[in-house]
Amino acid sequence: MADSRAFFSSDAHQHRRPRLLMRQRITANLRAFFANEDFIEVETPALQASPGNEAHLHAFTTHFLDNDLSQRPLYLHTSPEFACKKLMAAGESRIVNFARVYRNRERSPLHHPEFTLVEWYRAHAGYETLMADCAALLREAATTAGVTKLRYRGKEADPFLELERISVADAFQHYVGIDLLATIPDDPLAPPDRDALAKAASDAGVRIIADDTWSDVFSHVLNQKIEPFLGEGRGTILDAYPAHEAALARRNPADPRLSERFELFVCGVELANGFGELTDPAEQRRRFMLEMDEKERIYNERYPLDEALLALLPAMPPTSGIALGLDRLIMLATDAHRIEDVLWAPLIIPGAST
Structure with missing residues (x-):
């Protein structure tokens, strides 16, 4: 059971305080990095008409009177x-957002209902x-942080x-012995x-x-047999996700079964998720x-589509975008074992329960 004394007693707070001060320093230096790269830091509202349209992400709901x-x-x-x-469609070319975000049904040593994403976008840049x-x-x-190793x-x-950079298909073959691409037809709509x-x-x-479903099986294999072993010794880029697992990413021009999506793993921890962004509104609507x-099939609920976003997508230039978990990065830099410590x-x- 959650207990405020676990975090807010004087002794407990003093124990956590060095990591919290390091959080302040790391955040400030990340902001300086983006400023030096000519990014504009933007602020966007947390309240939205659509919270996102990924099947397994759950939002907190309220009402406007x-x-x-x-x-x-x-x-x-x-x-x-x-x-x-929408800001990229309006004409911005490099933006970064240190955003507080909210996800329901998520609580674990690496998950908290409210956390911080560093999300940034580059126009006219490959992913x-x-x-x-x-x-x-x-x-x-x-x-x-004054460390030579990130730890978890x-x-x-x-x-x-x-x-390290490895494709999802190569990871399936290397870690599990599964020919993933053999299960994906050449027809991108099939x-x-x-x-x-499932048999493999x-x-x-x-x-x-x-x-x-195929996506369920894909996730089971990835979560159980591959992700825990990524990012040991050095960070790992898990690249070229199947297009079926990249609802917001462009297809790979060389192989339409795949997408321009990657994730960054460090010490077995998923740290970032990046895309070559999809700008075709009809295809994006279909995927949403x-x-x-x-x-709706799994959870008996659905969220509305952001019609304003779909209308603006054709105005967005070729863009790459990514979100990185700031709290998790600070955990790795300070050897914290749970997100509440940072x-x-x-x-x-x-x-x-916590």
């Missing part, structure tokens, strides 16, 4: 992505540029080494082969249930609808 006393649903955003893309940004931010955080629960990574992937995963020791259909005032929900 209009002058005529009619209620309109609003949501605390799960990321500042939609608002940032590989974001990989270089990630490497620079790892170095910046470690240098600020006994695992270490050298932030000054070049990042469904992937759920049964083939089951043969590898992953528990599969009857109503698991598929995500919301899946959300939050000034962790959320206490009476009676809830």
Whole structure:
């Protein structure tokens, strides 16, 4: 059960305070990094008409009371992505947002209902540029903290080494012995082969249930057999996600089965998620609808689409964008074992487990 004394007694606070002061220094130096790269820091509202349209992200819901006393649903955003893309469509070329974001149904040593994302966008830049940004931010955080290794629960990574880069398909082959691409048809609109992937995963020791979709099986394998081993020794870029697992990313021009999406892992911790951004409004609408259909199937709920975003997408230049978990980066730089150790005032929900 959550207990305020665990964080706010004088002794407990003094124990956490060195990490909190380091949080302040790291955040300030990350802001300086972006300023030196000619980014404009923007602020976007947390309240949105649509909180995001990913099937497995859950928002906090509230209502706006209009002058005529009619209620309109609003949501605390799960990321500042939609608002940032509108700014890119309006003419900005490099923006960064240190955004407080909110996700329901999330609590673990690495998850907190309210946390901070550093989200940034570069117009007319390939998504590989974001990989270089990630490497620079790892170095910046470690240098600020005065450490030569990033750490999490006994695992270490050298932030000054070049990042490892491995495709999702190669990771499936290397860690699990699964030919992932054999389960994805060449036709980008055709469904992937759920049964083939389920059999391969089951043969590898992953528990599969009857109503698991291809995406479910994909996630089980990734979460159980691959992600825990990424980012040991050095950070790892897990690149070229299947297009079915990248609702907001451009397809890979060389292989439409794949996308311009990558994730950064350090010490087995997912730290960042980057894209070559999709700007085709019809395709984006189709993908959002598929995500919301899946959300309704599993959770019996769906969120509205952001029609303003879809209308503005054609005006957005070729853009790459990424979100990095600031709290997790600070955890790695200060060897913290739980996210509450690097939050000034962790959320206490009476009676809830932590």
